[in-house]
Amino acid sequence: MAIALLGFGAGLPFLLVFSTLTAWLRDVGVERTTIGFFAWIGITYSIKVFWAPVVDRISLPLLSRWLGQRRSWILLGQLGIAVGLVWMSLLDPATELWWVAVAALLVAFSSSTQDVALDAFRIEAVEDSLQGAMSASYIFGYRVALLFAGAGSLYLAEWYNWSLSYGAMALMMAVGILATFWCQEPPHISRDQRNEQDAAMMDRLFGRPMHMERRPGWERWLLGAVVCPILEFFQRNGWLALLILAFVAVFRLSDITMAVMANPFYLDMGYSKSDIASIAKVFGFFMTIAGSALCGVLVIRWGMYRPLLLGAILVSSTNLLFATMAFVFEGGAEHPSLWWLTLVISTDNLSGGIASTAFVAYLSSLANKSYTATQYALFSSLMTLPGKFISGFSGWVVDGLGYGQFFVVAAILGIPAVVLVLILMRRMPLPAPAAENHSQS
Numbered sequence: 001m002a003i004a005l006l007g008f009g010a011g012l013p014f015l016l017v018f019s020t021l022t023a024w025l026r027d028v029g030v031e032r033t034t035i036g037f038f039a040w041i042g043i044t045y046s047i048k049v050f051w052a053p054v055v056d057r058i059s060l061p062l063l064s065r066w067l068g069q070r071r072s073w074i075l076l077g078q079l080g081i082a083v084g085l086v087w088m089s090l091l092d093p094a095t096e097l098w099w100v101a102v103a104a105l106l107v108a109f110s111s112s113t114q115d116v117a118l119d120a121f122r123i124e125a126v127e128d129s130l131q132g133a134m135s136a137s138y139i140f141g142y143r144v145a146l147l148f149a150g151a152g153s154l155y156l157a158e159w160y161n162w163s164l165s166y167g168a169m170a171l172m173m174a175v176g177i178l179a180t181f182w183c184q185e186p187p188h189i190s191r192d193q194r195n196e197q198d199a200a201m202m203d204r205l206f207g208r209p210m211h212m213e214r215r216p217g218w219e220r221w222l223l224g225a226v227v228c229p230i231l232e233f234f235q236r237n238g239w240l241a242l243l244i245l246a247f248v249a250v251f252r253l254s255d256i257t258m259a260v261m262a263n264p265f266y267l268d269m270g271y272s273k274s275d276i277a278s279i280a281k282v283f284g285f286f287m288t289i290a291g292s293a294l295c296g297v298l299v300i301r302w303g304m305y306r307p308l309l310l311g312a313i314l315v316s317s318t319n320l321l322f323a324t325m326a327f328v329f330e331g332g333a334e335h336p337s338l339w340w341l342t343l344v345i346s347t348d349n350l351s352g353g354i355a356s357t358a359f360v361a362y363l364s365s366l367a368n369k370s371y372t373a374t375q376y377a378l379f380s381s382l383m384t385l386p387g388k389f390i391s392g393f394s395g396w397v398v399d400g401l402g403y404g405q406f407f408v409v410a411a412i413l414g415i416p417a418v419v420l421v422l423i424l425m426r427r428m429p430l431p432a433p434a435a436e437n438h439s440q441s
Contacts, residue, residue, distance in 0.1 A: 002183035003122055003134055006074070007141025009176015010118055013081045013111040015149040016088075016169055017041055017104040023154065023263035023273070024162050028094045032264055036395025039260045039388055041101065044108035046385030048116055052377030053226050055116045068185030070124070073117035075180050078173055080110025085170035089163045119376040123367060124186040135360045136296060143288055148172060151281030158273040202228060229374040236368070240427060244366065247420040249382045251308075251359055254316045254414030255352060256387025258407060260394045265322070265403055269329060271341060279341050284349040291353020298354070304362055305425045311355025312421055316414025318348045323407035359383075 015021075018039070025035045055073050059065075063072035084107035093100045122134050149169060156165035203209055234241045266276045298307040321344045363383070367375040390413070397406045 001137075002179055003125070004137045004141035004144075005175055005179035006118055006121070006183065007138040008145040009074075009078055009081075009141075009173060009179065010111070010115055010138075011142035011145030012149050012169060012172060012176070013085065013107050015146055016085060016153065016166065017108045017111075019259055019263050020149055020153050021104060022260060023267065023276070024157070025093055026264040026267050027157070027162070027273070028092075030093060030097065031399075032261070032395035033399050034097075034395065035264060036260060036398075037392050038101065038104070039391040039394065041104050041108050042388040042391075043385065044105065045112045045115070046381045046383075046388050048112040049374070049377040049381040051113065052116045052374045053229075055113060056120065056374050067180070070117050070121040071180050071183070071185050074114050074121065075177065077110045077112075077114025077117065078177050078180065081107050081114065082170050082173040082177075084110060085166055085173070089166035089170065115380070116377045119380065121186060123364060123376065135357070135364060136292070139292055139357055139360060140289070143285060143292070147281060147285040151277040151285070154273045154277035154281065158277070226374070229368075230378070232368055233366075233375055233378075243420065243424065243427065245379075245382055247417065247424060248363070248379050249386050250413075250416040250420065251312060251355075252315075252383055253387045253390070253417065254319060254410050255355075256384060257391045257394060257413055258319055258322065258410035260391040261398055261403070261406060262322075264395075264398075265326070266341070268403070269325075269341075271338075275338065275341070279338060280345050283342065284345045287346050287349035288353040288356075291350040291355075292357040293353075294350075295354040295357040299358060299361065304358065304365070305421060307354060307358040308362060309418065309421045309425070311351065311358050312414060312417040314347075314351030315355045316411050316418065318344075318351050319407045319411035319414070321347055323404050323411065326403035326407060 021038060022035050025038065026032070059069055060072045060076060063075065066072070067075060084103050087103040087106070088100060091100050091103060122138055125134065153165045153169055156168055237244060262280070263276065266280060267273075295307050295311070298310070325340055325344055363376065363379045366379055394406065397409065
């Protein structure tokens with residue numbers, strides 16, 4: 001229950017600086033090219049690896065004594081999100097677009113900081129055999145939050161206005177904040193134990209005594225917090241580490257790229273905000289949950305890699321349904337029916353549920369528990385960085401070529417993930433965080 005509620009707090013801000021924000025901007029008449037560039041705010045999630053060592057190793061004054069290392073950083077991120085959302089609710093994108101971007105950047109930075117601490121909390125809180133259940137609970141809470149941030153915010157914008165909608169979302173961050181106070185801090189090794197572990201790791205990685213105890217404090221921190229996690233991952237996996245990182249980088253390339261233009265596409269097709277909320281968000285939510293549940297069964301029966309392959313194929317191919325819809329109705333056909341939207345949303349969210357559930361479990365299996373925050377931040381940053389960067393040009397592509405060609409390009413971007421998962425299936429078994437961690441495989 002605790003991790004599900006914390007997952008709710010993690011998922012709530014994501015759409016509010018991503019697809020829900022694009023709907024708001026399009027609704028007030030902002031050009032699609034400009035909307036596309038707003039996707040670069042999401043790069044904040046992709047570069048969190050740079051401050052993950054700070055979150056992992058440095059304790060916050062007062063808060064850490066009260067709540068512990070992980071929960072104090074989670075709470076700080078949650079408070080930043082709430083402040084940023086309140087600020088956004090007080091702005092008008094038609095006249096204060098730059099300030100909207102700044103406020104959204106505050107939300108994204110705070111959210112990504114919360115994610116670093118929460119990912120470490122989630123992995124450290126239970127033993128490896130329960131990581132699958134933890135991932136499922138976290139994703140459930142995260143998806144429920146996406147329902148509120150997606151459908152809920154659109155309904156409120158339709159019935160009232162966007163300002164009230166974002167203000168209400170800020171209030172809902174109380175769910176995650178209360179969960180932070182309710183849950184218990186996971187056990188940690190002491191600072192002396194951490195230093196001994198870092199020293200032993202550095203000696204083993206470099207094959208000779210590194211005399212960490214003689215080095216200045218800042219150098220010991222840098223080597224232990226930044227160098228050790230990265231070197232440990234590469235030593236454990238060898239040259240296949242590059243293949244794994246490449247796969248992580250391209251797995252979500254297709255769906256992140258198309259997601260920026262999804263809500264503008266629905267609005268330009270003539271659907272109302274309540275139509276989008278009811279079908280794309282509410283109905284889509286249940287299809288995503290169905291996909292996640294199906295993936296859980298498939299992982300038990302097939303293992304990790306085949307559900308990953310299935311998810312990669314489905315996520316890429318469902319973009320062709322969006323392209324078909326765009327080609328048909330941009331070609332002069334009558335206004336698309338709600339059945340068209342339902343069909344496209346059903347397949348897209350079902351495939352997304354399969355892909356995301358398998359991928360979160362896969363990323364969790366890659367991390368060594370001694371370096372959870374930094375290593376998982378590295379994986380999750382790589383997971384979104386290419387897609388966020390490319391999606392910044394999505395509005396420019398749509399304005400230049402049209403929605404149909406854009407979705408075809410998004411489908412093509414999913415091919416590298418399919419190829420790489422096939423290679424990983426042949427080259428290596430399910431990765432284990434470390435021999436002593438007894439991976440859930």
